[in-house]
Amino acid sequence: MSDTIKLISPVDGSVYAERAALDAVAVERVVTAARTAQTGWAATPLATRIDYCLKALDALLAMNDDIVTELAWQMGRPVRYGGEKGGLAERTRYMASIAETALANIERHDRPGFKRYLKMEPLGIVMVIAPWNYPYMTAGNAIFPALMAGNVVILKHAAQTLLVGERYAAAFEKAGLPKGVFQNIVLTHEGTEALLGSGAIDHVNFTGSVAGGKAIERALAGTFATMGLELGGKDPALVRADADLDYAIANLVDGAFFNSGQCCCGIERIYVHESRYDAFVDGFVALTRDYKLGNPLDPDTTIGPMAQTRFATWVREQTEEAIRKGARAHIDLSAFPMDKAGTPYLAPQVLTNVNHQMSVMREESFGPVVGIMKVKDDAEAIQLMNDSPYGLTASIWTEDAEAAETIGHQIDTGTVFMNRCDYVDPGLVWTGVKDTGKGAALSEIGFANLTRPKSYHLRLEH
Known part of the structure; x- marks a missing residue:
């Protein structure tokens, strides 16, 4: 049989x-x-x-x-x-x-x-x-x-x-x-x-x-x-002081939560220059709250269930661990009634006050959660972006192309994006490094x- x-x-x-x-x-x-x-x-x-x-x-x-x-x-x-x-x-x-x-x-x-x-x-x-x-x-x-x-x-x-x-x-x-x-x-x-x-x-x-x-x-x-x-992947984004903030927010929210975060090159962690951090977080959270979690057959649904309940359980566990260690969750789950433990329906979540001792910042989530950290300069951001066993893509949000290339040379990744993320360009090789x-x-x-x-x-x- x-x-x-x-x-x-x-x-x-x-x-x-x-x-x-x-x-x-x-x-x-x-x-x-x-x-x-x-x-x-x-x-x-x-x-x-x-x-x-x-x-x-x-x-x-x-x-x-x-x-x-x-x-x-x-x-x-x-x-x-x-x-x-x-x-x-x-x-x-x-x-x-x-x-x-x-x-x-x-x-x-x-x-x-x-x-x-x-x-x-x-x-x-x-x-x-x-x-x-x-x-x-x-x-x-x-x-x-x-x-x-x-x-x-x-x-x-x-x-x-x-x-x-x-x-x-x-x-x-x-x-x-x-x-x-x-x-x-x-x-x-x-x-x-x-x-x-x-x-x-x-x-x-x-x-x-x-x-x-x-x-x-x-x-x-x-x-x-x-x-x-x-x-695997744990793709980072760096938002520099000179970034077009509204543009970066709109694209990074989509890059983090499209397909319920189940994207090979989706954004899983974001590093923001300290001078733009508060404004970025406010805008990112406000846009995230606009998502509608529901049945994917409903044309009004903007975020559907994860593919399996066990995938959602893993993301919930990562999020709960981060909160226990001091992270702040910005999305009130009561606004997403379809989000229920033991189901694949999981609301998008934004975490701040995170660090690299938390699984959510180092281990692949492959779900609708993203951690946002404040950085003082490019050097700190580069160190954090490289502090990962993975390396598929990394995105840099800036108006300075020369700076983006210089930073890109120092990041262990397969693809460097500037002012773009979560995209596969068939004219460029699709590859990764490390795990x-x-x-x-x-x-x-x-x-x-x-x-x-x-x-x-x-x-x-x-």
Whole structure:
């Protein structure tokens, strides 16, 4: 009897979907189909591979009305925000636009009598293990570039967003993709580890927790498969004395609480110059109080439930610990009647009088809580921003671009933003440092991580 994966909706705790997990025999069929399809797919002209991907993208975009409602039921994002079609389209079309150049042979012409070049070869079978928080965009970051580069893809999506993998499969079927080139599978954790340890997978792209990344590394040990791991984050923001305060407040509130704070590069801690601190906190708290916590299917809801009750419980525990240690909570939960312990419905919270002895300032929250600290200068802010085991993005709010770059050089992070946050630019590599992981996605470097160089050294004269 096969295991069953159940998707429990955060909206009402009901079983929204359930699927049987593949057994070992079925997994072997998937791998065989992928390996069989890969040679022909790699030999398919690049322009044709790109065309298939863009047709699949269009098919996904055409499903968006249904997808938006499904996402609300699956992981709690309010329908008012319209899904992920904008970001998915931007990233996929950008990668399609640079594929020919990024995947072109690199030629050397400095030795007469020789033909010398590097050819970017596909890795083979790429397994994408996708998260639930941005289930279309994060999966697409790897799926589409991998296929464009000549790899075949096996997608294992998070249990919380089971239906996303099926949507991808339907889109590629509508695009006419050859059989075996893209396959969506449902697996248990044990089944996933067995597949990774089998040596059948050439590259794994995973977005998730640090613990999950370590489990994948252990499972792959000895297979020599390559990895792209985007793991935890505790992304900081610095508001300097010269910042446009209203602009910074509006964007940082959104950066902290959009998607119930369940964003890989969401803002989790803010450092404000002492001269602007009081005004910033007042404005930030006032705007936070405008949120409406409720059923994500209600178009008036601006913040829905977290994806699972245990995620909300963790954020509540972090907040309570901070308050016990002297933090001040600025949001009166009585104004958010849907916020109830033991449920995934959690109001946004703003904490001051926080410090780095509190979990909420150092350990990933991945929920709607943010701590705000006063700093006397850039040097103090840099020290605090680097006092973290993670490093995905950091944002600096200032009118001085030169200062932002100078500060950025000193921050241990994958991306430095100025006057922006919580955004993935497909023209720039998406990567992290420290416990945030290894590898890279998007841009030309993303293609490089989904291929291997093969050298050609041809003597023309002898």
